[in-house]
Amino acid sequence: MTRPPTTTSLRRRNVLSLLAVSATALTSGCIRRLRTITGWQPSDQISLEIKTVSADSDPYALRIANQVAEWLRTAGIDSNVTPMSNEELLRQVLLKHEFDLFVARTPLRIKRPGALYSLLHSKFAPASGWQNPFGYANLNVDGLLKTQRTVSGKRRQKAISQLQQTVATNQPFTPIALADDIRAVRSDRYTNWRRRDLHSSLSYLAVERVDADERDESAPTPPEELGVVMNDTRLTTNLNPLSVEFRCSDDLTELLYDSLGYSPDPKTVAPWLANSWKFSKDSSKLLATVEIPANVTWHDGTPLTAEDVAFTYAFLSDTTLGSGIEDDTDDDTTAVPVPRFHGRSDRVSTVRVIDPQTLEFRFGECHPQAAKRAFTVPILPKHIWNHRTNPSSIGGIEVGTATEALVTKNIPPIGSGPLMFAKNDPQRSVSFDTFDDHFLTHTDKPELPDELANGPAFDRLAVRAVGSDVAAVEMVASGEADVTGTAVGAGKVPRIGRKSVLDLIVDRSTSLYMVGYNVRQSPLTNARIRNTIAQLIDKRYLIEDVLDGYAQPAVSPLTGTEWLPAGLKWNGTDPVTPFLGTDGELNVQKAQEAFQAAGYQFDDGKLVRK
Amino acid sequence: MNLMEIFSEVVVVVSVLLPMALLFVVGPSRLWTALSDLRPKLKEAAPGFMALGIVLGINSIARDTGNNLSWIVGVNITGFIHRLEGQFVANLQSMATPTLTSYFSAIYVFGYTFLLVFPLFAYLLHDDTQPLYETVAAYIINYSVGLVCYIAFVAYGPRNLIPELVKPLLYINWPHSQLLTSEVNTNTNVFPSLHTSMSVTVALLSYRFRDIYRRWVPIAWMLAISVAISTMYLGIHWLTDVVVGTVLAVISVVLAARFGDRLRRGMNRVTNDWIGDRAVAYVRRWLQND
Numbered sequence: 059m060t061r062p063p064t065t066t067s068l069r070r071r072n073v074l075s076l077l078a079v080s081a082t083a084l085t086s087g088c089i090r091r092l093r094t095i096t097g098w099q100p101s102d103q104i105s106l107e108i109k110t111v112s113a114d115s116d117p118y119a120l121r122i123a124n125q126v127a128e129w130l131r132t133a134g135i136d137s138n139v140t141p142m143s144n145e146e147l148l149r150q151v152l153l154k155h156e157f158d159l160f161v162a163r164t165p166l167r168i169k170r171p172g173a174l175y176s177l178l179h180s181k182f183a184p185a186s187g188w189q190n191p192f193g194y195a196n197l198n199v200d201g202l203l204k205t206q207r208t209v210s211g212k213r214r215q216k217a218i219s220q221l222q223q224t225v226a227t228n229q230p231f232t233p234i235a236l237a238d239d240i241r242a243v244r245s246d247r248y249t250n251w252r253r254r255d256l257h258s259s260l261s262y263l264a265v266e267r268v269d270a271d272e273r274d275e276s277a278p279t280p281p282e283e284l285g286v287v288m289n290d291t292r293l294t295t296n297l298n299p300l301s302v303e304f305r306c307s308d309d310l311t312e313l314l315y316d317s318l319g320y321s322p323d324p325k326t327v328a329p330w331l332a333n334s335w336k337f338s339k340d341s342s343k344l345l346a347t348v349e350i351p352a353n354v355t356w357h358d359g360t361p362l363t364a365e366d367v368a369f370t371y372a373f374l375s376d377t378t379l380g381s382g383i384e385d386d387t388d389d390d391t392t393a394v395p396v397p398r399f400h401g402r403s404d405r406v407s408t409v410r411v412i413d414p415q416t417l418e419f420r421f422g423e424c425h426p427q428a429a430k431r432a433f434t435v436p437i438l439p440k441h442i443w444n445h446r447t448n449p450s451s452i453g454g455i456e457v458g459t460a461t462e463a464l465v466t467k468n469i470p471p472i473g474s475g476p477l478m479f480a481k482n483d484p485q486r487s488v489s490f491d492t493f494d495d496h497f498l499t500h501t502d503k504p505e506l507p508d509e510l511a512n513g514p515a516f517d518r519l520a521v522r523a524v525g526s527d528v529a530a531v532e533m534v535a536s537g538e539a540d541v542t543g544t545a546v547g548a549g550k551v552p553r554i555g556r557k558s559v560l561d562l563i564v565d566r567s568t569s570l571y572m573v574g575y576n577v578r579q580s581p582l583t584n585a586r587i588r589n590t591i592a593q594l595i596d597k598r599y600l601i602e603d604v605l606d607g608y609a610q611p612a613v614s615p616l617t618g619t620e621w622l623p624a625g626l627k628w629n630g631t632d633p634v635t636p637f638l639g640t641d642g643e644l645n646v647q648k649a650q651e652a653f654q655a656a657g658y659q660f661d662d663g664k665l666v667r668k
Numbered sequence: 669m670n671l672m673e674i675f676s677e678v679v680v681v682v683s684v685l686l687p688m689a690l691l692f693v694v695g696p697s698r699l700w701t702a703l704s705d706l707r708p709k710l711k712e713a714a715p716g717f718m719a720l721g722i723v724l725g726i727n728s729i730a731r732d733t734g735n736n737l738s739w740i741v742g743v744n745i746t747g748f749i750h751r752l753e754g755q756f757v758a759n760l761q762s763m764a765t766p767t768l769t770s771y772f773s774a775i776y777v778f779g780y781t782f783l784l785v786f787p788l789f790a791y792l793l794h795d796d797t798q799p800l801y802e803t804v805a806a807y808i809i810n811y812s813v814g815l816v817c818y819i820a821f822v823a824y825g826p827r828n829l830i831p832e833l834v835k836p837l838l839y840i841n842w843p844h845s846q847l848l849t850s851e852v853n854t855n856t857n858v859f860p861s862l863h864t865s866m867s868v869t870v871a872l873l874s875y876r877f878r879d880i881y882r883r884w885v886p887i888a889w890m891l892a893i894s895v896a897i898s899t900m901y902l903g904i905h906w907l908t909d910v911v912v913g914t915v916l917a918v919i920s921v922v923l924a925a926r927f928g929d930r931l932r933r934g935m936n937r938v939t940n941d942w943i944g945d946r947a948v949a950y951v952r953r954w955l956q957n958d
Contacts, residue, residue, distance in 0.1 A: 112824050113831035114855055121832050138747040141824045143856070146739050485732070525846040525855065526836065532843035538670060604832075 103664040104581055105136040108573075109150060110161040112141040114526045115290065117547025118571060121604045122234060123161040125642075126573060129594040133649040134665035145292055148303035152397070153186045155193065157576050163237070164188070164570045165306055168615040169324035171218045172428050175203045176401025177615070178225065183578075187302045187397025193578035194230035207424050219623035222614040226626055226634040229588040231574040233612035235601050236567035239545045240608060242534045242554045243561050248284055248515065251541065251563055259312040260320065262286075262519065263476060264509035282517035285539035286310075287530045289546075291523040294488045297479065298468035299436045300377075300396045310490070310521065310543075315436030315473035316497070318348060318367070324619075327430040328505065331437065331474070331497060337426045343407075344421040344429055351501045352415055356439045357471075357478040357493055363414040369440035371419075371432075374403040377461040379447050394461050399435045406432050442472055476514055489520040528553070535560055545569075548606035567610050567618050581667070586656040592635035594649060599642035671847045678848070681778045682785055689786055693884045694793055702793035712797050715935035716804040717788075723808045727815055734819045735854050744822040745859065746829050749908045756907045757826040757900050758833035764901070769837050772898035775891070776838060777845055779898075780863055783870050783891045790881060799877045802921075802928035806869045809920035814862045823859040827903035834903040861905040864913030865920070867892035872921045 110116075110123040123139045130137035142150070151160045165188060168174065176182055180200050182189035202221040206214050243251045250266040265284065296304040299311040320330040329335065333349040354362040373379060376393035395403065405428065410418045421429045446463035470479040476496045482488035497503075498513045522539060524530050527546035533539045535557045545568075546554075554562045573595065575582045582588060597611040610618065613626045613633060626633060638652060639645040650660055659666055690699060702709070784807075791800035826834040839846045853862075871892035874885045896914070899905035905913075 112828040112855065113836075114828055120829070124830065124832060138751070139829065140744050140747055141829055142744065142822070143739070525850045526839055526843075528836070528839050529843045529846045536844075 103134070103136050103661075103666055104658075106130060106158040106582075108137060108139045108159045108161060109147060109157045110139060110141060111144050111147050115144050116163065117527055117545075117549065118237060118604055119161045119163065122571060122573075122600055125600060125604065126159075126161065126595055129596070129644050130591070132644045132646060133594050133653070134646075134660055134663050136664070144290060144306065145303040151574070152188060152191050152302050155191070155576065155578065157574075158579070158582065159576070160574045161234075162572065162574065164572060164615075167236070167568050167570060169619055170431075171206050171214075171221070171616060171621050172431060173401070174221065174225075174615060175207060178230065179203050182400070185395075185397060185400060187400065189397055189400050192230040192574055193576060194228075195577075196224065196228060199224055199228075207428050210425055210427075215621075218616075218621050219625075222616060222621075222623060222626055226614055227589060228585045229575070229592045229635065230577055231572045232588075232592045232595055232635070233615055233617065234571040234573060234595070234597055235605060235609035236612050236618055237545075237569055237571055237605055238548075238608040239565040239568040240548060240551060240554075241542045241545060241563045241565075242531045242550070243541045243563055244534055244537070244559050245561055246559065247281065248540050250509070251561070259310050260510060262310075262313065263512075263514050265515055266509075267515040280518075284514075284516035284519045284541075285533075286519060286521045286541055286543035287533040287539035288521060288523055288543040289525065289527050289530050290544050291485045293521055294482055294486060294523050295484045296467040296469070297471040297482075297488070298464075298466055299438075299471075299473075300374075300398055300464055301468075302397050302464070305398060306544075310477070310519070311471070312436070312475070313477040313519075314471050314475045314479065314490070315438065316475050317434050317436050318350070319430060319433035321434060322507070327433055329433075329503075330506075332433065335430075335433070337429070340420075344424065344426060346419040346421070346426075346429065347412075348417045348419060348433075350415050350417070351497055353500065354474060354497045355495050356474050358439075360439065360441055362437070362439070362474050364411045364417045365414070366440045367417055367437055368409040368411050369444065370435065370438045371403060371406050371409045373438060373443055373463070374399050374435060375406070377447060377463040378449075379444065394464070396464065402432050402435050405429055437474065439472055439474075477519060480518065485523065487520065487522045489518055491518050492516065531560070548608040551606075551608075564608070570612060570615060571609075572615075581658075584656065587653075587658075589635060590649075590652045590656055592632075593638045593652060594644060595635075596637040596639065596642050596644075597632060598630075598637075603642065671851065674844055674848045678778060678781055682782050685778075685782050686786065686789060689782075689887070690789060690793070693786075693790060693881050693887070699793065706793075709792060709797070712936075713792050713800055716797070716801050716932065719931065719935050720804045720807055723811055727811050730815060731818075731854070734815060735856065738819045738822055738856065742820055742822040746822070746824045749823060749859065749906050750826075750829055753907045755830075755833060757903065757905075758830065760897075760900050761834055761837070761903060764837065768901070769841050772894070772901045773838050773841050773845070775894045776863070776898040776902055776904075777848070779891050780867060780895050783867055783888065783895065786884075787870055787873065787888075790884065791877070794880055797932060798929065799873070799880060801932040802876075802924045803870075803873055805928040805931045806873065806917075806920040806924035807866065808931075809923055810862060810865050810869060810916060813916055813920070814857075814860065814865070817860055818857040821859050822856050823906075823909075824856060825858040825904045825909075826900075826906055828855060836903050838902040838904065858905050859909050860912035860916055861896070861899050861909040862913065863899050864896045864905070864910045865916040867895040868914050868917035869920055872917060873924075876921065876925070 108123045108127050110119045113120045120139070120141055127137040127139050147160065147162065150156045176189045178190055178194055178199055180195035183193045183195055199221060202217045205217040206221065245251065247268055248265045249268055250264055262284065290306065292304045292306065293310060297311055297314065298304065299315050305311065316331040318330060318332040319327040322328055331350060333351055335346050335348045338345045350364060350367065356362055374396045376395060378394050380393060405421055405424050406419055407422050408420045412418055443463060446461060446466055448462050449460065469482060476493055476498060477490040478493040480489045480491045492514045496513065498511060503511050521543060522533065524533060527550055530542045530544070531546055531550050531553055534542055551562060554560045575588050577583055601607060601609045601611055611628045613628055614622055616622050631637065638648040653665055787803045791803055827836040871888045874888035878885050896910050900907060900910060
């Protein structure tokens with residue numbers, strides 16, 4: 059087969075001319091010119107991806123994300139939303155730090171200024187978990203965070219106000235709203251649902267059983283069983299209290315593991331497992347002597363002693379139990395702390411066993427009120443967790459940076475809490491029996507409120523996982539469960555209202571929805587850009603349109619607490635980053651001006667880098 | 669109502685529909701002749717059912733592993749699909765009426781199950797096992813390609829990406845059905861739509877073997893089209909999933925036509941010469957020892 063001659067010559071000519079051009083380029087100053095031109099980056103449109111959970115997993119997050127993406131697009135930023143599962147979002151955001159923006163519900167309502175320390179201090183920027191996931195570093199903020207930990211009274215109040223003002227202007231994250239916690243319960247088998255906030259697992263201990271003759275015997279679940287239905291499968295596959303991505307706010311692992319103290323309200327920490335604690339000072343260092351009761355055992359029958367408590371604190375600050383851990387954790391560069399409790403455990407310098415029932419805690423620089431917070435971490439059995447110190451490569455964390463302790467699914471879990479593991483069926487269900495040897499059954503704790511001191515009113519707590527909040531409400535309605543263990547969306551309120559067997563429980567403003575920014579990467583490194591993006595978000599519109607009014611707008615993470623300064627109070631609009639538009643309609647002109655003032659340009663309505 | 673009750677509801681509905689449909693499609697006289705001489709046919713068809721059972725078994729075991737693997741190696745294409753097709757599903761759902769919702773919910777759960785089960789019975793009753801083996805082969809191809817796609821891609825359906833526009837009509841209308849669907853698949857496996865590909869496969873095969881069961885052709889097509897629409901109407905699948913599902917159906921039928929016969933010979937050889945002999949020997953030995 060022969061080609062027509064014209065094609066051949068054309069090709070040859072093309073090759074020759076290409077060679078000629080290349081030769082000229084090489085010999086002349088063309089390369090230098092090319093180099094100069096490449097210094098001027100082509101003006102690409104700025105593109106931001108928003109990661110969040112799917113609509114099945116959370117009633118509001120995805121709709122908030124879609125609306126924010128819509129506003130960003132209107133302002134000329136290319137933006138799209140990527141939905142994922144709960145644990146995958148936490149893995150990508152909290153462990154890998156692979157995100158531009160994320161929309162999520164914080165695991166716990168931030169009610170104390172102390173909680174901001176681990177959320178915003180720059181020393182936690184490289185850490186995993188809910189410790190500064192944004193990568194935010196502001197020396198001014200670091201200083202204020204330290205001050206509020208060490209001083210008290212007026213000076214502390216002032217530092218906290220200043221701190222919130224700075225954060226509200228700098229916007230490492232945009233607090234959107236404090237959403238109400240809506241649940242469906244039925245009261246024909248168990249009552250007293252309203253005694254405690256259901257957001258805390260301890261509330262399940264306060265529930266009371268209805269007398270046998272008044273019970274609905276036609277119900278499908280056995281009378282001694284409390285049925286909980288969740289639209290979250292995480293608890294059925296993983297019961298590791300140290301896991302970052304598998305734990306959420308409605309977490310029952312708190313009932314599997316006792317802690318020395320518990321929080322009856324945001325301001326106080328009262329003894330739980332501990333009999334008592336006494337604070338003292340030794341050459342300016344804070345000390346505490348903690349007594350724990352005798353005859354406490356783990357679920358497997360092994361005695362729980364002071365040795366386990368001391369082990370827990372050493373282990374939480376370094377799960378490798380590397381050298382020097384007992385003396386000074388800061389010098390140990392190979393330490394792998396537990397992200398979930400780092401903010402609490404890092405207040406403790408050392409824990410010394412005095413006798414099997416007595417411990418001496420030595421704290422870093424902090425106020426006794428802040429120090430007590432460290433007593434709320436779960437106490438772990440030494441005989442099980444000291445085998446989990448070896449490095450592991452599973453679970454989304456890179457090889458060598460995690461220990462087995464952080465990635466194990468921990469089934470069956472051995473704790474000392476009022477509930478012990480019974481059985482699980484991954485993705486579907488998990489159940490727990492009451493632990494007969496729990497300290498509540500044989501120790502007199504007069505300081506505990508009655509509803510908690512009496513222990514659980516059920517013999518078994520059965521958790522079932524379903525695909526969505528609608529299904530969860532229906533399970534309670536049909537009697538297969540007594541309560542929705544995770545909050546449902548406001549859209550389900552009419553459905554709950556229509557069913558006479560269901561009661562509606564609304565706990566006001568329990569969790570914070572936020573838009574988090576990855577401050578580590580351009581253009582979000584720029585505080586002014588973040589501040590401008592925050593002004594593209596109409597919080598009031600989101601609350602009306604997405605949350606159906608079941609929320610209050612948030613300006614600061616401490617909105618709704620006494621710590622909020624007057625300057626950050628919501629006054630019909632956001633006092634720091636007011637929406638650039640009205641009723642959800644973005645004023646494009648104003649938005650463009652704001653970005654131009656931040657040093658960015660528009661090309662055909664698209665926001666580009668200069 | 670728990671999972672078992674919903675499952676048995678599906679079983680009851682399908683087993684009521686099945687004999688009625690067989691009577692209508694196969695016809696009383698042919699049905700009678702076939703049933704009276706069922707034993708040799710069952711023997712010839714058993715390896716095919718076994719192959720299908722093995723693939724479904726592997727699929728259900730691999731699904732959980734595949735889902736975890738998918739989050740590690742898979743590409744999240746949800747946003748891409750949405751940008752590709754826009755608000756098609758939302759527009760489709762804007763035509764929703766209570767009657768249509770009930771119809772498509774029933775089609776999605778009962779109609780689909782019936783559509784898949786019917787050919788296995790109907791072709792079993794036919795003299796020649798070729799249609800049966802082609803059906804089994806096409807099902808296997810659908811499931812296998814589906815599994816690979818589910819690992820390679822993470823994709824949520826419209827109800828999970830644009831909930832402000834697309835409602836999960838099936839689950840709002842009938843919340844307990846979610847217990848069943850979440851047993852069958854996870855919400856990240858929407859690309860491609862296996863509901864569509866399997867249904868269209870059945871419809872295509874009904875046309876291919878139209879000379880055997882002429883009355884089955886319109887029923888199969890009507891059901892298949894309804895299933896394809898229902899997946900979108902109910903907010904579960906994107907148009908893209910349905911289109912790719914249809915393409916998968918065509919490919920699977922073409923491949924099945926080519927390799928269905930090979931599957932029959934292969935499976936027969938395996939069962940007769942290998943598993944058959946061994947199983948017989950094993951049972952015999954077990955009986956002797958006991």
